[in-house]
Amino acid sequence: MACEFMDIVTTIIYIVLFIIMMAFVFSIGMLKHYMPKREVILVLFVAFLIGSVGGAFFLEPIYEELPNMASVVEKNMPNNEETLYLDLSSSVDTNELRNVLSGMKGFKSFDETSISIPMWSFNEQEHEYFDSIVGNIDSHYKDYNVTSDRINIELEENYTSSEALKTFSDWYKLVYGETLSYAQIQAVLVVDSYELESFEQALLDKGIVASHIDGPIQDSINNTNSSMLSNVQFVLVCGGVGVIVALIGIYMDSVVPAYRRFNKFMNTKRKR
Template sequence: MDLLVTLMMLILFIILLVFVFSVGLMTPVVGKRNILFVIFIGFMVGVIGGTFFISPIYDDIPEIVRGFYEATSNAPETVYVDLSHDVDIKEFIDDVRGVEGVKDIKIEYIFLKTDNFTSERGELIKNGIPVIDSNVTYCKVDPRGTILCGIKGGDPQATIDRISDWLILTGGIYTKYSVVRVSIDTNANKINNLREYLSSKGIAISSIKGPVEEKIENLKASMPPKSAVVVSCGLIGILTGLAGIFIDSIMAFLAAIRRKLGR
């Protein structure tokens, strides 16, 4: 949500409060017995405004704060992306190294989703993959059809192809899809450069780790639920309606205070 939309939603919410205030001003005409009606109108209008105008802004607070931190901090951040098998990994790595602010990029692991296999076959796979490819440092398997391998170098695409061919030849196990997890080290104030490059390639960020992201997570944990924000808007509507009802008394009270302070 951009700044213009945010300002428009705030203005619309204020307009609703002005309406509630105007209803409160009418109490000398409609009678004090209708104070409960004004309170009800204030609460309902506040809740409606909170739901449609304030809640979207509230949802965007973490992203607004993240943008501020990223613009003002050079703290190190690690960006994780998952690349499908049809991405040229070597070309991707070379391109990312040229993005301003990127310090390092490395392959975290490769993940294969396969046909299900037995536990016994899983042990054979776990022990056999590091033998058929020396670039594999460890291997974790799940008989429900998942294989995760850490690699120390080489071409991850070639490793995936080698493993897939070996699985078919030795057990008739087909690979449904594969993912290469890559980590990219950069600075918080340069992360938008990386976002723009990834977006141009149609690649989504899986996760981000670092001081800025920790602050955002702490902020999210401390934020009250959205329902509490909506109810608070309803209470603001009630207070606005009451202010309209008792505006004369409020103004007289403030005038009295000013006279006392002026002495």
């Protein structure tokens, strides 16, 4: 809560500082009467420069947070869930990880779905051999796929990666007399959307980052990102705002009387 409050205060300060910069640009524009006409171009250039710098330093950090701001509604909707796809090293104790995650608020499920075992580059005969034998090693292998240098095994529900790796390792040692040094585990974690950040931090503390996330929050972030300007484009737009503010200052003496005449005309028309 304190961190969010500081973020709000920082955002307000940055916006106020940008407004102050625009007020300075406006005041420069109003000095048109005291400068030669050819200096107007210089004023507009300075206005563009100030707007760009102000946008880059004060508004761009806020702009970059728009996807997270847009996801706040989805984050607080009841029953929304996020699905995190994890690629884990076989050195990770998945049982301990499961215990840690399942004890957290917002936990829904944690399933180890498959293992991927890197091998050497198979020749045709070796590829055919592994393709025919892997399915017979363990009846809990739901499915498997043998590529040119890797064996991918899908696991049955409630069958852990450690059990699957043990049966394959035992077979491999029996046939080849060697032990496997590494494998990759694919797991799926489902959590409440509101607690997504807590789970991401818990995973990060163990050196784990989700390879992919599906859910309302991530969809909202992706949709917002796809509609946003690039950082360079945003800075240029801020520079354009500086130019517009400068032009308003330059032509203020013409704009104000015109506005008053227009307002007087509209009031007269209403009375009729």
